[in-house]
Amino acid sequence: MNAPYVAKTQAFAIKTECRRYEGRVAIVTGAAQGLGRVIARRLAEEGAHVVMVDVQEEKVKRAAVLLQRETNQQFLGFGGDLSVAGVADEIVAETLKAFGRVDTLVNNAAALIRLRLVDFTEELLQKAVDWNVWNTLRCCKAVLPHMIERRYGRIVNIGGEAWRTGAPFHTLLAGVGKGSMVGLTVTLAGEVIGQGITVNCVSPGGIETAADGDPVPTESIRDPSWTGPGVMEELARLGAAARISMGRPSHPTEVAAAVAFFGAPEASFVTGQHIGVSGGMAMI
Template sequence: MPTSTLDLSQRVALVTGASRGIGRAIALSLAAAGAAVAVNYRQRESEADEVLARIASAGGRAIAVRADVSVAHEVEAMIDAVQSGLGAIDVLVNNAGTGLIRDIDELTEAEFDRTLAVNLKSAFLCTQAVLPGMRARRWGRIVNLSSAAARGGGLVGVHYNASKAGLEGLTRGYAARLGREGITVNAVAPALIDTEMVAPLKAANVVERMPVGRLGEPDEVAQAVLTVVGNAFITGQTIAVNGGVTFI
C-alpha cells in the first residue's frame, strides 16, 4: 500500500468507481494518508472487497458502497450509507467513468447519452450531494478525473471528448464559487495509464509516440490527486498526468 506524508486521519473520503484501476489506486493512497475511505462500485463487488481487505490489512477503515452514480436516487442512498458508516464526507473523488471506443460513424445517441451521464452528470450529482456538509464545515476537497481528451483529439471518440471537456468546465465553475468557503475543486487529467480501459489501445503503437516511452501507472495518478487534496491554494486547475503526450 502506498505511503504518504499527508495526514488525513480526521477525514472521510469517497472515491467513485474505486474497485479497480485508477480509482482503486486513489482509494488505497487516501487510506495510506489516514482517511477513512468509501469505495464505490457499480458491478464489481468482489474487486471492491479486495480493496477493503488491502485497507484493513494496513490498519485503515473503509466500506464498500454499491451505486450507479449517474442515477440521482442511488447517489443519495450512497451518501447516506457513507455518512452512516464512516461520517461526514470531506474528500470527494469523482473517478467513475466509461470509455467506450466508438468512431463518429458508429456512435449512437444512446452511447453518447450514457457517456455524458457516467462521466459528467455523475460528478454533478455527487458534488451537489456532498456540498451542504462541506459548506457547513467550511472545508472540502473535490477532485474530478478528467482526461487529455478534454483538450485534444483523443483515441476514444467525440462522446468521450465532450464528457471530459464538460467535466473540466464543471470543475472551474464550482471552484470559482466555493473557494471562499474553504472548498477546493480541481481536475486531474490522465492519459494512457496502464488500466483495463487503455488495454484496447495498446495495439495502436501509442507507447512509441509518448515522450516518456511507456504507459503511466495508476499510482502516479493517485499521487497527483493527493497533491491537490493536500494543498488549500490550488483550485480550479487541471493537473495533467500524461507522460508528455500533451501539454496544457
C-alpha cells in the same frame, strides 16, 4: 487460480511517504478496480477512512474488504449507479452516518467507451453521457451541502488528456466526458471559492490500470463493444509517435499521488486548477 499480474510499469510505482489524511474521510467513485482502487488505497495509506463506490457492487465490496486488511484503515464499499437520481445522496448519507464527515470527494467513475462518433448507437450515446457527466454532477451536488456547512471540502475530478490532444475515438469519453470535467472544475471552484471548498482536476494519459494491486483480478462489466477493433493498437501507435513524451503508460500510483495532493488539507490555496499526469503527452 490466476497467476499474479506483473506490472510492466512496476519500477515506477510511487511509495506513499505522507500522512495527510489522518482522521479524514474520502469518497472515491469508480473504485472497484484500476485507478479508482489505487486512489482509494493511497488515501487510506495516508490515514483516511475511505468509502468506495462502483456500479459493480460485489466487486467494490470485495475490494473494500481487501484494502481494509492491507492498510488497517476503515473501508466501506457501496454498489450503485451514480448517474441515477438519489443514489449519490444515499451514499453521502451513509458515509455521514458511518463517519460523521466527508472531507474529500474523488470523481473517478467513467464509462470508457472508445468509438468514433458515427459508430455510437443511441443507447451508447446515452450511457456515455450518463456515466461520464451525470454521475459526477450528482456526486458534487450530493456532497456540497455538508461541505458548505462545515466550510471545508476537497473535490478532485478525474479528467483525461485526450480532451486536449484530439485523440481519435474519444469524442464522447474525452470531448464530452473528460473535457466537461475541466469546465466543471473551474466553474464549480468559482462557485464555492468563499466557502472553504477547493475543486481541482487531474488528467491522466495512458495508465496501466491492470497494475491496481488486486491479488485476484476478476472480469470487468465493461462491454467489449465499448472499444472497437484495433482501437487500442491505433492509440498506442499514436502515443509512441508523439514528439515529446516519456514513452510509456503511467503506473496508477503516479496518478494517485497527484490526486492525493489536491484532496489533502495542504492544498488549501489551490483551486480551479487542472494538472496533466501524462508523461509529457500534453504540456502547457
